[in-house]
Amino acid sequence: MSKTEKALREAFAGESQANRRYLAFAEKAEDENMSGVAKLFRAVAAAETIHAHKHLRTLGAVKSTKENIQEAISGETHEFKDMYPQMIADAKEEGNKSAEISFTYANAVEQVHADLYSKALQDPANFPVQDWYVCKICGYTVAAAPPEKCPVCGANPKAFFKAD
Numbered sequence: 001m002s003k004t005e006k007a008l009r010e011a012f013a014g015e016s017q018a019n020r021r022y023l024a025f026a027e028k029a030e031d032e033n034m035s036g037v038a039k040l041f042r043a044v045a046a047a048e049t050i051h052a053h054k055h056l057r058t059l060g061a062v063k064s065t066k067e068n069i070q071e072a073i074s075g076e077t078h079e080f081k082d083m084y085p086q087m088i089a090d091a092k093e094e095g096n097k098s099a100e101i102s103f104t105y106a107n108a109v110e111q112v113h114a115d116l117y118s119k120a121l122q123d124p125a126n127f128p129v130q131d132w133y134v135c136k137i138c139g140y141t142v143a144a145a146p147p148e149k150c151p152v153c154g155a156n157p158k159a160f161f162k163a164d
């Protein structure tokens with residue numbers, strides 16, 4: 001890998017993290033009644049997304065939708081088959097209950113994501129255009145309408161928001 005390719009990968013990771021970090025900071029600023037700062041965090045977060053996407057496209061890592069779905073499936077599968085199980089085991093061993101829950105929620109939902117992507121891969125052009133709902137507690141992702149009870153974390157339908 002060239003120095004530049006390595007740099008693009010690192011920059012993509014850093015900008016992506018900055019985007020999510022600033023959005024989390026914006027929520028906190030809203031909680032603390034500092035809406036002006038919240039808006040600044042959201043604006044800069046949007047700019048970091050521009051940077052992240054540019055780095056990713058420059059790497060040639062945005063391909064055809066079919067290839068992108070395959071890439072998404074392999075990422076989600078790696079997470080629920082290898083990455084999170086090990087992290088859950090380590091968190092348990094270290095007695096870090098909140099990390100264990102955080103990893104366990106993500107682990108369960110990544111499996112759902114891999115299944116959804118696998119369905120989409122069967123016939124991407126005819127995959128239905130539908131509303132998607134996401135549990136704000138665990139990230140469980142479901143089409144059409146929120147369930148009575150989140151199958152991953154047990155939250156009620158009010159915990160679900162409609163994805164853009």
Ligand SMILES: [Fe+2]
Nearest residue numbers: 076109110113
């Ligand atoms: Fe996922």
Ligand SMILES: [Fe+2]
Nearest residue numbers: 135138150153
């Ligand atoms: Fe949930």
